[in-house]
Amino acid sequence: MKKLTPVRVNDFWHLDELAENNALHKTSFPELRNQKQLLIQAYNDYEVNCGNPWSIADPVISDKLKSGMLSHYSSPPASIDYLDRIKDSSPEVCPMCGGFKPFTRDHILPKSDYQAWAIFSKNLVPACDCNLKRGTALKGDAASQARVLHPYFDEVLSERLLSCKIIPRSNYRWFDLEVIYVDTAHPQIASIKYHTRNIVIKSGIEKWLKGQLGKLKNRPSNVIQVLPRRVRLTQDQLRQSLEDCMDSNDELTGSKNNWLSILCHGLLNSDGMLDWLTERHNATLPTP
Secondary structure, eight states: OOOOOOOOOOHHHHHHHHHTOGGGTTTTTTHHHHHHHHHHHHHHHHHHTTTOTTTOOOOOOOHHHHHHHHHHHHSOOTTOOOHHHHHTSOSSBOTTTOOBOOOEEEESSOTTTOGGGTTOGGGEEEEOTHHHHHTTOOBOOTTTTOBOOOTTTOGGGGSOOEEEEEEEETTTTEEEEEEEESOTTOTTHHHHHHHIIIIITTTTHHHHHHHHHHHHHHOGGGTSTTSOSSOOOOHHHHHHHHHHHHHHHHHHHTOTTSHHHHHHHHHHHSTTHHHHHHHHHHHTSOOO
């Protein structure tokens, strides 16, 4: 989860290029030329409403044009040269789930249901395989108007939204863990919860967090890499190292909701974990 600056793309210029390309008679010509104003209006509507699916009107375009727009996304004509730039615009962290190394693109308004925006740059964000795991999830119940958060428009993604609650069991031999919300009274909590359930949780964050806890048992410095590998620490020193690790990853990824930061925040705020982590760190050091 990350607030992201969109790649600079002149979408209307690209529409004009496609609309006048008569070599595309098997896909969008002349349908796009004849219905171009509907797509221009749709693009403007999307930006005015900040990508909010509750407020955006789906334009009535022909089935052939819908098929053509999907075809342009899956097999881009030469004039569509921005798709890879979008895919590569957040190399450190997935803006949708907070996981690492996004390698594909996700449509905020799913292309299967909203073909008009299949190639619209502001509807496309870099993503990891949470793209597939999300499916077509987009909106919650109408009463709360919960929805998927938009990396280009939702400033809330700049805030720390998620942490994890870690409960040790059987004398720290195993742990219960759940992703939790930093501010349950947040004005946008309905959308934060919807996005977390349908994208972040589905992407496998809880399994990843439990895996990191297992690694922490063996050697905490393999996970919290700012920890010194040959120096004993007090609990206060270890707390400072965790805070440094969290801050460093926030800066590196541009997100306070990257998975390692969520883990560090949980370790700092879950009862008993600092004591245990300090003991585990010191126990891995050579005997003086």
